[in-house]
Amino acid sequence: MSDLDDVHRDDEPLARALKRAADAAGRATLPEPAAVVAARGLRRRRRNLAAAAACAVCLLAGSGAALGLRLQQSGPVPPASVPTYGSPSPADGSGTPSYAPPPPSTATPSGSPTPSFPPPPPPPSPSPSLSVSLSVTPTTPHR
Amino acid sequence: MTDDEFEEFYAHSVKPLVGQVYLMTGDLHEAQDVVQEAFVRAWGRRGGLDRGAGPEAWVRTVAWRLAVSRWRRGRRAAEAWRRHSHAHTAEAPAPDPGTVALVDALRGLSDRQRRVAVLHYVCDLSVDQVAHETGISAGTVKTHLSRARAALAPRLQEEEHGV
Structure with a gap:
């Protein structure tokens, strides 16, 4: 307790001096x-x-502005893959094809390069009967 | 707090606050400036000034923070000047010759020690109140007070003996 009193006794002149300096500055x-x-x-x-x-x-x-830009950008979207048939301008990718592409069937449409008549007969080749007859005829009687 | 109460509070406490902040900062003009600015800010929130530790503590804390902010800004500017111009190598100006020895000794303390000493010895705040206002622990406040007392006591004896 005496130490505390000593501390307070030591503090009083310091506090007085500091308060004096503060008062002088305030004035x-x-x-x-x-x-x-x-x-x-x-x-x-x-x-x-x-x-x-x-x-x-x-x-x-x-x-x-951000909302407006977002709404403006959400218009028609081009297809992910470019269609191969029926598109009037497939290069630019805009628009959808007017009709669906024909299915890959065996029926040949008119105007196709495939001929409609039967193919011509192949050229005559040596008949096997002649060869046989030739091979058979040289039989001569031995006397 | 109404306008009239604020004016009364201002008239009553502006000079003591300038004195306290002067001892904390060591610059009278700077102290006057930051205290005025703190009162300007206090006017904007005069409705809630009565809460907490009171309006005087609020103004004192804001003034101290403004002073620290300005001091840091000035130090950064001085460092930038030193970095970019070798001609400006002058140090901070010396204390005014008319300044008392005690204020010179206060300038030798660290910012925290000076603030704690002023709050305790000039504003008559207890250790707990100082700890609450500065945001540091009571033990640290006691340490700062002890070091400040040890640094100021020789100057005080010189002043008392007229040396």
Whole structure:
């Protein structure tokens, strides 16, 4: 307890000296009138409100523009694969084919390069009967 | 707090607060400036100033934070000047010749020690109140107070003996 008292006794001159210095500094200042401080506070509040309103407007405008762009981009989508038949301009990939491509069937459509008449007979080849007869005829009687 | 109450609070506490912040920062003009700015900010939220440790503690804390922020900004600017221009190699200006020895000794303390010493010895806050206002533990506050006392006591004896 005596140590604590000693500490407090030591602190008192220090506290007095510091308070004296603070009072001297406070007396040396010339503070602005309270009305000026209030006016500055009012201006500051208005500035903060204006900044907050501008931020809100920018945020709303930005989200509206982003939403508009997104809606504009969601139109007709080109097909994932380019159709092989029936497309008037398959290169650009726009539009859908007017009719479905014909199924790959065995029936030949008219105008196709496949001939409709039977093929001509093949040219005559040496008949096997002649060869046989030739091979048989050289029989001569032996006398 | 109404407008009239705020004006009364301002008239009553602006000079003591400037003195306290002056001892914390070591610069009277800077202290006056940050205290004014803190009062301007306090006017905007004068409805809730009575909560917590009171309006004076709120203004003092805001003024201290403003001073620290300005000090850091100034230090960064000085470092940038030193980096980009070799001609500006001058150090910080020396203390004014009219400054008392005690304030010189306060300038030799660290920011935290100075703030804790001013809050305890000038604002008459207890160790717990200082810890609450500064956001550090009570043990650290006691350590800072002890070191500040050890640094200031020789200067105090010089002042008392007229050396």
